[in-house]
Amino acid sequence: MDDVRPPLTTYEQLAKMIDHSLLRPELDEARVIDGCKLAVEYNVANVTVRPSDADLAVTLTKDTGVVVGSVVGFPHGSHTTPVKLYEARDLLRRGVKEIDMVLNIGKLLSRQFKYVESELFQMADACHEQGAILKVIFENAYLTEELKIIACKISKRAGVDFTKTSTGFAPSGATLEDLRLMYEHCAPNVQVKAAGGVRDLDKAIQVYEAGCSRFGATATAAILDAWKQRLAAAAHAS
Numbered sequence: 314m315d316d317v318r319p320p321l322t323t324y325e326q327l328a329k330m331i332d333h334s335l336l337r338p339e340l341d342e343a344r345v346i347d348g349c350k351l352a353v354e355y356n357v358a359n360v361t362v363r364p365s366d367a368d369l370a371v372t373l374t375k376d377t378g379v380v381v382g383s384v385v386g387f388p389h390g391s392h393t394t395p396v397k398l399y400e401a402r403d404l405l406r407r408g409v410k411e412i413d414m415v416l417n418i419g420k421l422l423s424r425q426f427k428y429v430e431s432e433l434f435q436m437a438d439a440c441h442e443q444g445a446i447l448k449v450i451f452e453n454a455y456l457t458e459e460l461k462i463i464a465c466k467i468s469k470r471a472g473v474d475f476t477k478t479s480t481g482f483a484p485s486g487a488t489l490e491d492l493r494l495m496y497e498h499c500a501p502n503v504q505v506k507a508a509g510g511v512r513d514l515d516k517a518i519q520v521y522e523a524g525c526s527r528f529g530a531t532a533t534a535a536i537l538d539a540w541k542q543r544l545a546a547a548a549h550a551s
Contacts (some may be wrong), residue, residue, distance in 0.1 A: 317522075318521065327518075329358045330527050331359075331517075331529075331537070332360070332528070332529045333352040333361065333531075345370070349373040353374060358527060361384065362382070364400065368407055388483075390414075390417045390419075391419060405445055410444075410445050412446070421456070426463065433468060433471035437471050446475065448476070449477060450479065451464050451477065453478050454486075461491065461498075473503060475505065475526070475527065476506070478508055487507035488510075505526060509529070511536075512535075513535065514539040
């Protein structure tokens, strides 16, 4: 990446990069409620919930400025395209505004690129018809560099809004190398989201510098509390 991004200087700039993730299978409803309240308290961009929690999350975040996201084809991407479209449309009908969909990893590895592209076109159309955002998860842990670049090119042609590194459930998550690669092959039309491994403020700033517009986090409070402290220290020093 040749261009240098300007430094983050406000609380809102970092907070509005965060998709607060509530996707772990062991979360009970009380923890989902607490997570949605935390997302509102810290005024992040998005709270990403499991599909069955969408109604609850939409109610808890109404009129707060925090939008609800959910997942489609999660976490392996192997659902058929009609099933993914049904999942997406059902979530959109419930008030979800951002969809994180896992592309069909097996089809991409099999070099069935027309299949992958057709699916992404249909998903992008379904989301955009409702004014929603589509983020496409590559699951880079399973892909070669060549296939990551091909997935970026397909995503650009399909008109998706974001490409995303990972689900957080594969053997590895976001790497700075992958983020730079995706930014190089997606920007400026498609934005990049990091997922998996952004657990502290320094890593959050690193993924921003690598080209991310969003990142998924479960350590949202720790990251943003540290950011408030750093901003306060900078203001005091000046």
